[in-house]
Amino acid sequence: MKTDVRECSVARTLELVGSKWTLLVVRELFLGSRRFEEIVRFTGGPRDILTDRLRSLEAHGLVTRVQYEQRPPRFEYHLTELGRSLGPIIAAMREFGDRHLAGEDGPPLRFEHSCGAEFHPVLACKACGEVVRSGEVEIAAAVS
């Protein structure tokens, strides 16, 4: 059997953020956590794994580790511009969870758009600006 593994952008993205805890770390940073202890507390992940994920995110340029204290040396984690461009992925997951997996008391986190309404993301076409309905997008070409 040939091994025609599809080298696609989804696969490449998953290599960066596809392992356990990584996207929860990114979520935490989006929500404003900066310090290691906050990330531990709010994600609930094992400290060693979270350390590993933060180093990996840093190595890939999604996060920077900034010293905010000399003695003892203390660091903060910040999303880079590249890291912030993971926003749509987090938003899409949040939206999916809100709609289909919400707990008893609804979505635990609410966002507000500058138009004043509660923010629910939908996908739009960058070219025409129209909100996309299912069936309006098709594969144009599939290269191996």
Next chain:
Amino acid sequence: MKTDVRECSVARTLELVGSKWTLLVVRELFLGSRRFEEIVRFTGGPRDILTDRLRSLEAHGLVTRVQYEQRPPRFEYHLTELGRSLGPIIAAMREFGDRHLAGEDGPPLRFEHSCGAEFHPVLACKACGEVVRSGEVEIAAAVS
């Protein structure tokens, strides 16, 4: 140290699709693969793990397993309506990969919107329909 794990929709979504290979399986189904052998070939994942992921997706109602042949028994996998609503997550990952991690020969998969242009997803606000710029969305309330 208190364990104030954030019970958010992102975390809940990751419980469904957060383990390795799951989202690649979903991508394959979006791209039209239906049979087990196709999923093995195009994702490159281990057969036993892919079996496990398909069963898990089925158990959560994201995928259905349909018999298309009696003797010998053969099955196809299809995304359910719920499964198709993972589209924005896949699209967001594809977009991230295309923009920041593209291989030498550009994005390997292209999509086309019904407006005629190549499709690149951007986030829009469901309420007002406007495309969202960074800084326009803020946390309205954060419940532990």
Next chain:
DNA sequence: CCGAGTACGTTGGAAAAACCAACCCACAGG
């Protein structure tokens, strides 16, 4: 000065998950 507490990890060992090659069954075609 002593002990407790905070911040940010690192370590060692156990448990779980992933991986891989090989196997199995049912059938089809030559």
Next chain:
DNA sequence: CCTGTGGGTTGGTTTTTCCAACGTACTCGG
């Protein structure tokens, strides 16, 4: 028969993850 296809399952190895404990470097209160 003998080979090939489709859709898995099995057994054993390797990798990851998990967890609790420890270490370091300071600060604060008494």
